[in-house]
Amino acid sequence: MNDQVRSNLNTLxxxxxxxxxxxxxxxYVDDLIKNNPTAYNIDTNTFGKLYDDKDILDLKKAKENKExxxxxxxxxxxxxxxxxxxxxxxxxxxxxxSLISPYTLEHSCQIIFLEHDFEPMSWLCGxxxxxxxxKYPILExxxxxxxxxxxxxxIGKVDYSLTWNKMIRLxxxxxxxxxxxxxxxxxxxxxxxxxHQLKMYILLHEVFTDLSKTLFKNIKVTKPLFIYGMEHDxxxxxxxxxx
Numbered sequence: 416m417n418d419q420v421r422s423n424l425n426t427l428x429x430x431x432x433x434x435x436x437x438x439x440x441x442x443y444v445d446d447l448i449k450n451n452p453t454a455y456n457i458d459t460n461t462f463g464k465l466y467d468d469k470d471i472l473d474l475k476k477a478k479e480n481k482e483x484x485x486x487x488x489x490x491x492x493x494x495x496x497x498x499x500x501x502x503x504x505x506x507x508x509x510x511x512x513s514l515i516s517p518y519t520l521e522h523s524c525q526i527i528f529l530e531h532d533f534e535p536m537s538w539l540c541g542x543x544x545x546x547x548x549x550k551y552p553i554l555e556x557x558x559x560x561x562x563x564x565x566x567x568x569x570i571g572k573v574d575y576s577l578t579w580n581k582m583i584r585l586x587x588x589x590x591x592x593x594x595x596x597x598x599x600x601x602x603x604x605x606x607x608x609x610x611h612q613l614k615m616y617i618l619l620h621e622v623f624t625d626l627s628k629t630l631f632k633n634i635k636v637t638k639p640l641f642i643y644g645m646e647h648d649x650x651x652x653x654x655x656x657x658x
Contacts, residue, residue: 416553416639420653421620423555428613432493435606440487443603444474470597483588490585493610497618500578504622511539511571512630518567519635526551526562527640529619529654532647535576535583540568544637551641557650575615582611616644616654623655631657 447466454465466474477483515524522543529537543564552560576583585607589595598604623630623642631640639658643651 416656416658417620417624419553420656421617423553423653424613424617424620427556428610428617431606431610431613435491435603435610436493438487438491438603440484441478443487443601444478446603447474447598447601466597473594474597477592477594480588480592483585483592486581486585486588490581490607492581493614495578495614495618497621501618501622501625503577504573504618505626507571507573508619508622508626509630511573512634514570515539515541515567516633516635518570522564522566523635523637524566525637525640527642528651529573529642529644530647531575531645535574535579537573537575537644538569539571539573541566551639552653553656554651554653557645557652559650573619578615578618579611582607612644612646613652616652619644619654623657627655627657 448471451464451466451471453462455462515527518524518541524541525544526542528540528542530540531537542562543566551562552558586595589598636657639656641653642655642657644654645651
């Protein structure tokens, strides 16, 4: 099962990497302007171009901002120090999973979510054994599904900031320059965030693989134990399965 999980994560990452890796800010802006879509303006009750003349001027002017262009290049390079990132993640995972045991005294755990929201960190949410005995899914892409009794929520902390640091820096500069409402929602920028999330899941898959013989010893689980990653209120994606 983990072979399929790993393959699905790597396939999604490879597809996204091909579309955005190495993108520069200049090329990004040129593409936005060239493919400026038609959008509905709720204020004027009319249709028009998504980026007006002022938006385009602001985007072009920002090409001269070295801080932005360097941060953009570094974030879209998608370069990571896998070894050091995994070593830090292992510590966070061990510390966080050590908090689960008291919540599984009465019910066995079969699903654990690593859930993140606005901050670059995740917490753990766990659910009891599936009473209907249905199989939980191995997803080819993020997708909603149903699960059973909640055992715990919001415990632990797995820090994503080291893996996402270049993206976080770029987001900060974009916001500082008041460009966030112009780039948020563009396909390339959404792909950048999606790629960093997938990279985190790939690293965590390797972390759980390395720790699988010891991490779950004091936790009452039902195998297969499914571990998913997700943004709050968004579709989950498999990270690891304890078989």
